[in-house]
Amino acid sequence: MTLHLNADEHHTVRSATAEVRIDNKIDVTLTITNEYQVVNGLPVPLRSMIRRVYRVDDRSVESNIAYEFQVDPSIDPPEREFSLSAFGLPEPVGVVWEKRTPVYVWLLVAAGVLLTLGIFFRWLARRLRRGHSEG
Helix, strand or coil, rough: CCEEECCCCCCCCEEEEEEECCCEEEEEEEEEEEEEECCCCCCEEEEEEHHHHHHHHEEEEEEEEEEECCEEECCCCHHHHCCCCHHHCCCCCCCCCCCCCCCCHHHEEEEEEEHHHHHHHHHHHHHHHHHHHHH
């Protein structure tokens, strides 16, 4: 296995090559190449290319896959994106993440505020009418 790092870009993986033999019959050469863009001094992945070559006796099959990434480094992801459950794994015992407030709670709060404002403005209008009719 060979691993090439970008020493000037936080030791990111530039490329990797591995040669594997499966069941003493199939030779596989796996090559991965990564491309990065430096944004604010940090490498941001742009593209990853994977090339697999399978050889059996005198025949060979090649497979190429390319992944394109569109990462916006200016976006600050929420903390829950870094939890184990974001990757489908269970959280450790005792770790509880705060839950979002349900929408119906916000609707009830808004209705309460509007009702309070309505009562206040009605009281104010009656008071102004009484004061205006007396004067």
